[in-house]
Amino acid sequence: MLPEIEQYFRLEKLPHMWCPGCGNGIVLHCLVKAIDKLCLDQDRTVMVSGIGCAARASGYLDFDTLHTTHGRALAFATGVKFAKPELNVFVLTGDGDCTAIGGNHFIHAARRNINLTTIVFNNNIYGMTGGQYSPMTPNACRATTSPYGNLERPFNLAELAIAAGATFVGRATTYHTKQLTDLIIEGYKNNGFSLIEVVTHCPTSFGRHNKMGSPADMLKWQRDHGVTAMRYENLSPEERSDKFIVGVLHRCEAPEYTAEYQKLQEKFRGR
Amino acid sequence: MGCNIVTDLSSVPRLRPAAVVINQAWCKKCGICIAFCNKGVLAFGEGNRVEVAQPENCVGCGLCENFCPDYAINLEVADQ
Ligand SMILES: Cc1ncc(C[n+]2csc(CCOP(=O)(O)OP(=O)(O)O)c2C)c(N)n1
Ligand code: SF4
Ligand code: SF4
Ligand code: SF4
Numbered sequence: 001m002l003p004e005i006e007q008y009f010r011l012e013k014l015p016h017m018w019c020p021g022c023g024n025g026i027v028l029h030c031l032v033k034a035i036d037k038l039c040l041d042q043d044r045t046v047m048v049s050g051i052g053c054a055a056r057a058s059g060y061l062d063f064d065t066l067h068t069t070h071g072r073a074l075a076f077a078t079g080v081k082f083a084k085p086e087l088n089v090f091v092l093t094g095d096g097d098c099t100a101i102g103g104n105h106f107i108h109a110a111r112r113n114i115n116l117t118t119i120v121f122n123n124n125i126y127g128m129t130g131g132q133y134s135p136m137t138p139n140a141c142r143a144t145t146s147p148y149g150n151l152e153r154p155f156n157l158a159e160l161a162i163a164a165g166a167t168f169v170g171r172a173t174t175y176h177t178k179q180l181t182d183l184i185i186e187g188y189k190n191n192g193f194s195l196i197e198v199v200t201h202c203p204t205s206f207g208r209h210n211k212m213g214s215p216a217d218m219l220k221w222q223r224d225h226g227v228t229a230m231r232y233e234n235l236s237p238e239e240r241s242d243k244f245i246v247g248v249l250h251r252c253e254a255p256e257y258t259a260e261y262q263k264l265q266e267k268f269r270g271r
Numbered sequence: 272m273g274c275n276i277v278t279d280l281s282s283v284p285r286l287r288p289a290a291v292v293i294n295q296a297w298c299k300k301c302g303i304c305i306a307f308c309n310k311g312v313l314a315f316g317e318g319n320r321v322e323v324a325q326p327e328n329c330v331g332c333g334l335c336e337n338f339c340p341d342y343a344i345n346l347e348v349a350d351q
């Protein structure tokens with residue numbers, strides 16, 4: 001570890017519990033780089049996570065952290081932000097945590113446009129519990145609960161967030177580390193609900209079932225399948241079929257929930 | 272309170288010469304750094320220990336540090 005980022009970690013908790021080559025460590029690295037660039041005060045920054053491998057992230061970070069219950073990170077984060085809007089609140093959640101059990105919290109946090117920066121570690125699987133398919137597991141992929149291939153269609157989480165009302169939506173991968181760091185910075189700066197979907201790799205529970213090779217091979221797969229919007233535009237429909245866009249996907253303006261609430265309070269206090 | 276200037280790809284300062292240091296206590300031998308080093312600096316040694324096999328080839332690009340999921344790599348700028 002580089003000395004300049006040591007201050008953001010609970011060093012005594014390292015090495016982390018993630019498997020060899022797991023992408024979660026790279027996501028966390030990009031998060032602390034973004035926080036360092038933003039010069040955020042560690043004592044005024046809160047990390048809220050749910051349950052799962054990804055959600056263990058909060059335990060390694062030296063901020064005020066809240067490791068909550070499965071699917072409820074956004075609910076707890078909403079409470080923190082509502083009570084203390086001056087705090088910077090980040091939500092660290094897995095694809096299962098966020099889109100299965102926590103799916104309802106997700107759409108309503110987006111709909112309210114509450115100022116939270118939500119980072120979804122999308123490894124397309126329930127990693128922690130041994131590899132059951134999640135609502136983000138691609139169709140036909142193998143999981144312990146879909147040994148013959150997943151029958152279901154996955155969510156397009158970015159589109160779901162946009163439809164629900166999120167005001168900043170971006171996607172990166174654990175290969176696209178600079179883009180990921182920049183997206184976290186942009187997401188933080190957005191005064192409203194920001195979703196950053198990170199396509200990350202779970203060599204143990206997803207890669208192994210789907211013959212994706214070593215952790216390095218999974219990173220190379222991300223490099224070859226995550227493309228910029230400009231490149232995507234120029235691809236044929238066949239070429240597009242296995243590609244996804246990385247970068248900023250959506251940005252718009254809408255009233256922010258806690259600011260609206262403050263206005264309401266001031267209106268009645270002023271009487 | 273830190274407000275450090277970090278470089279884009281990696282948090283390593285783009286300075287040469289760099290010494291690659293592996294923290295063996297944190298390394299999980301995943302092989303990512305070896306696969307992504309374009310200069311063949313790193314290699315698996317005995318017991319899959321990651322060794323800095325060709326230190327003279329290192330260009331200080333920081334890719335290994337950037338992709339190491341376990342923060343087990345540090346690039347040190349040698350004293351001039
Ligand atoms: C209420 C409840 N239901 C189920 C579980 C079991 N459980 C723990 S983690 C998890 C899924 C985690 O998947 P994801 O959010 O994608 O995280 P990952 O481990 O892949 O990072 C489940 C179902 C639980 N802890 N609590
Ligand atoms: S099971 Fe998958 S997501 Fe969980 S630590 Fe291992 S590689 Fe990472
Ligand atoms: S990337 Fe990090 S954990 Fe993986 S082998 Fe290299 S030094 Fe070890
Ligand atoms: S800094 Fe670059 S050249 Fe040097 S060991 Fe790391 S990846 Fe290889």
Ligand SMILES: [Mg+2]
Pocket residue numbers: 052094095096121122123124125126127134
């Ligand atoms: Mg998952």
